[in-house]
Every structure is written in structure tokens, then in C-alpha cells.
Amino acid sequence: MISKGWAPSPRVQAALREVPRHRFVPETRLDRAYHDDLAVVTVRQSPQTALSSVSAAWLQADMIKQLRLEPKTTVLEVGSGGYNPELLAHVLSERGRVVTVDVDPYVVHRTRRLCAEAGSGRVTAVLGDGGLGAPGQVPVDGFAGIVITHNASDIAPAWREQLAEGARLVVPLEMGGYTRSLTLVRRGDVLHCEHWTYCGFVRDRGAAARTAPAVRLADGKVTVRWEDGTPGDTTGLEEALRGPRHEHSTGLIVQGAFNFETLQIYAATTLAGFCRLSASEGSTLVAQQDAAAILANGSLAYLTYRKNKDATNPADRTTEFFIDAYGPAAKEVAERFAQCVRVWDREVRESGYPPMTVHPASTPDNQLPPGDVLDKPSARLVLQWPGRSPVDALSLSTAEGQRA
Known part of the structure; x- marks a missing residue:
């Protein structure tokens, strides 16, 4: 963990050395408990679906590092497990305190038991909906840090309200x-x-939990879903998927291993009509099982890629990005997506994630800074991507408003 750079803070390093991770994951083997890149599932809904887990150690260390905690303060964790709040408690030192909240009685009971058996005595596990924070546990000046350990589809107002000014x-x-x-x-x-990290967690189970609207097409072989915003109009897509597929090159050819994680967020926050597309394995309609897509004018376009040069050495292989599209406006919709990829390659690829601010949902447009706006039920995210003019962002906002 330390040699890979995930725990540069001496206090985080000490916590990793001192807290016995295996005592908090009795469900698994010792070697898996101490693997730096594996989460340990502790509660399952089914063999395929995890409800609760202890996250990969590298991610826990990174998130604790990002909090920049001072000793002797009080921190809130939403989503209990036992090990992570004990790491936090060690970072906060003897006079520090951690409040951890979970909606599942079993998880809270498990956390209390494990912390009593192998903990510091400075972790308080509370049963409740983490989207409400921890009413009754908030310090006078607010929590010195709040860490959420499940996927969140929104920024709960309580998290901001219970957070101390200047805290993270x-x-x-x-x-x-x-x-x-x-x-x-x-x-x-x-x-x-001030920081972004690529990751994944179990999903929220509280009152703010959201199921993305979805439409199944082609006898269930293709699913279109909208993770943000309202569903688009799928009229004509059944017929479109029975027609020819238009293949459109973006012109982007990459060599070797290639990171395009910012392209996913760039497309999701700048393209009107953005959605996600999934297909069954081996589908002849959609080349990928999960793809970024856009929907417009009875037509559908999605991002995919293909090897155009194979080689024994992975560093010598090349891959080309394509847009595949169906429908009467396939060429136009594909070109719009392709243009997004080109702008990303030219303006964003080397610059990383953009500056971003999160505002209350009640904030009117004229009080927001310039940028592309992604609206959530409780918050408005404003992203300032390089190469995007105010006119570009306004065009997206207008299109999203018309769609809604």
C-alpha cells in the first residue's frame, strides 16, 4: 500500500499497520483480507448482488487521505463495515471520534460487535438512513469530515449542512x-x-436510492437506460434496430494501454440525449455489453472501439474508436458523438478532470458559474471543461430542458 503511493500520510500508514483488517472481515481468508485491490463482500442479496462490503484497502486509504483530518476531531462515515471507521479513529488519535451510520440493522450490529472485539472504543455505530447524516451526533461546528462508502446518485443536503466550514x-x-x-x-x-478518483461501490439503500428508468428493445436483447434526468423518446427505435447499422470512425486511434475515464464523464455531462446502452453477450446489434450512447430523432448512437492492429507486445497494439448508430438520423447523430470524442481528445484528454462546483438544487441559473450543468434531485453540478464555451453549455442546458 505504502510502496504504491496510496498512503503518503504517516498517520494513515500507522493506521494501516495497527488496525487488524482480518478481524473485521471474518467472512474471508487471510490472504484475501490483506489483498490491497480486493473488496470483501459481507452481505449479499444474491450470488450476483452485494449489499454491503469492506472496500479495497487502497481505496479506503485514498479516501481517508483526501479528508485531510486533524487529530481529536469527529468524523461521520455513511455506510458501515467496521474496518474503515477504525482506520479513521486511529488517524484521529485517542481523543478523536467516528460516527458511522447504516440503514441495515444487521450491518450495524456486525459493526458494533467487531469494533467491540478488535476496535479502539472510539467508533459509534448508529442505525439510520445515511442520507440524513447523523442528527443528534453532529458537533457544534459540524463534522470535521464526512466520507460516504456507497455509490450515491445525489448529494444529500444533510451532508453539506452537517459538514464544518472548510471541511471535506x-x-x-x-x-x-x-x-x-x-x-x-x-x-x-x-x-x-478538489480531487477525483475512479472507483465503484455498492449502491445506496436509503430513501434516496434510485432505480434508473430503462426501456428494453429488440425482444429484450438491448436495454436503454437513463442514469440522470428523464427518459428520452424511444419511438421508432424498435424499427431502427431492425435496419442497417451505420459505422462512423471518430478518427481517434490509440496505441497500447489507454485510459479514457474522463471521456465517460465528458460525454455524460456535455451531450444532450445521453443515455447508457446494454446488450446481452454476443449480441449482433450492439458490439459492447455496456456503452455510452445518445438518443435523438428516433435514432441511437453508441461509442465502441475495435483493434486495428494486433501484436504480441500489448504496447504495440492499436485501437480505433467508432460510433455505431441506427435510425433515420444515424449519420447526423453519429457525427455529433464523434465530434464530442474529437473535442475530448484535443482539449480534455491530457488535462484530466475539470473544476467543478456543487450547488443547492434551488440555485437559479443566473447564480451559477459558467459551465455544463448536471442536475440532481438535491444538487446542481457545474463542470468547467476546457474547450467548452458558455454557448456550448447553454445549448446542452436548453436541449435537456426541452427533453425534460
């Missing part, structure tokens, strides 16, 4: 269905993003 909220937020752990600093009613 670390939350795995879904944007277009893609999850990034965001480090958000409170400045009044606005949260300012």
Missing part, C-alpha cells in the same frame, strides 16, 4: 452512471471539488 466530503458520486470518488470542500452553501 468524500463521496462516490454517479454521473451518467459512472462513479467517481469526489473530494468536495465546503465553502458556505457551495461544495468545491
Whole structure:
């Protein structure tokens, strides 16, 4: 963990050495308990669906590091497990305190038992909906940090309200269905993003939990879903999927291993009509089982890629990005998506994630800074992507409003 750079803080390093991780994951073997890149599932709904887990150690260390905690303060964790709050308690030192909240009585009972058996005595496990924070446990000046350990589809107002001024909220937020752990600093009613980490967690089970609207097409072989916003009009798509597929190159050819995680968020927050597309394995209609897509004018376009040069050495292989599209406006919709990829390649690819602020949902448009707006039920996210003019962002906002 330390040699890979995930725990540069001496206090985080000490916590990793001192807290016996295997005591908090009795469900698994010792070697898996101490694997730096594996989460341990502790509660399952089914063999395929996890309800609760102890996250991968590298991710826990990274999120704790991002909180920048001071000793002797009080921190809130939403989503219990036992091991993570004990790491936090060690970072906070003997006079520090951790409040951890979970909606599942079994998880809370498990956390209390394990913390009593192998903990510091400075963790308080509370049964409740984490979307409400921890009423009755909030320090006079607010929590010195809040960490959310489940995928969140929204920024709960209680998290901002219970956070101390200048403190940090670390939350795995879904944007277009893609999850990034965001480090958000409170400045009044606005949260300012200062760090992004690629990640994934179990989903929220509280009152704010959301099931994405979806439409199944082609006898259930293709599913279109909208992780943010309202569903689009799928009229004509059944017929379109029975027609020819239009293949459109973006012109983007990459060599070797290639990271396009910012492209996912860029497309989700700048393309009007954005949605996600999934298909059964081996589908002849859609080349990928999960893809970023857009829907417009009875037509559907999605992002895919294909090897155009194979090689024994992976570094010598090349891959080309394509847009596949169906429908009467396939060429136009495909070109719009392709243009998004080109702009990302030219303006964003080397610059990383953009500045972003999170505002209360009641904030009117004229009080928001310039940028692309992604609306959540309780928050308005404003992303300032390079190469995007105010006119570009306004066009997206107008299109989204018309769609809604």
C-alpha cells in the first residue's frame, strides 16, 4: 500500500499497520483480507448482488487521505463495515471520534460487535438512513469530515449542512452512471471539488436510492437506460434496430494501454440525449455489453472501439474508436458523438478532470458559474471543461430542458 503511493500520510500508514483488517472481515481468508485491490463482500442479496462490503484497502486509504483530518476531531462515515471507521479513529488519535451510520440493522450490529472485539472504543455505530447524516451526533461546528462508502446518485443536503466550514466530503458520486470518488470542500452553501478518483461501490439503500428508468428493445436483447434526468423518446427505435447499422470512425486511434475515464464523464455531462446502452453477450446489434450512447430523432448512437492492429507486445497494439448508430438520423447523430470524442481528445484528454462546483438544487441559473450543468434531485453540478464555451453549455442546458 505504502510502496504504491496510496498512503503518503504517516498517520494513515500507522493506521494501516495497527488496525487488524482480518478481524473485521471474518467472512474471508487471510490472504484475501490483506489483498490491497480486493473488496470483501459481507452481505449479499444474491450470488450476483452485494449489499454491503469492506472496500479495497487502497481505496479506503485514498479516501481517508483526501479528508485531510486533524487529530481529536469527529468524523461521520455513511455506510458501515467496521474496518474503515477504525482506520479513521486511529488517524484521529485517542481523543478523536467516528460516527458511522447504516440503514441495515444487521450491518450495524456486525459493526458494533467487531469494533467491540478488535476496535479502539472510539467508533459509534448508529442505525439510520445515511442520507440524513447523523442528527443528534453532529458537533457544534459540524463534522470535521464526512466520507460516504456507497455509490450515491445525489448529494444529500444533510451532508453539506452537517459538514464544518472548510471541511471535506468524500463521496462516490454517479454521473451518467459512472462513479467517481469526489473530494468536495465546503465553502458556505457551495461544495468545491478538489480531487477525483475512479472507483465503484455498492449502491445506496436509503430513501434516496434510485432505480434508473430503462426501456428494453429488440425482444429484450438491448436495454436503454437513463442514469440522470428523464427518459428520452424511444419511438421508432424498435424499427431502427431492425435496419442497417451505420459505422462512423471518430478518427481517434490509440496505441497500447489507454485510459479514457474522463471521456465517460465528458460525454455524460456535455451531450444532450445521453443515455447508457446494454446488450446481452454476443449480441449482433450492439458490439459492447455496456456503452455510452445518445438518443435523438428516433435514432441511437453508441461509442465502441475495435483493434486495428494486433501484436504480441500489448504496447504495440492499436485501437480505433467508432460510433455505431441506427435510425433515420444515424449519420447526423453519429457525427455529433464523434465530434464530442474529437473535442475530448484535443482539449480534455491530457488535462484530466475539470473544476467543478456543487450547488443547492434551488440555485437559479443566473447564480451559477459558467459551465455544463448536471442536475440532481438535491444538487446542481457545474463542470468547467476546457474547450467548452458558455454557448456550448447553454445549448446542452436548453436541449435537456426541452427533453425534460
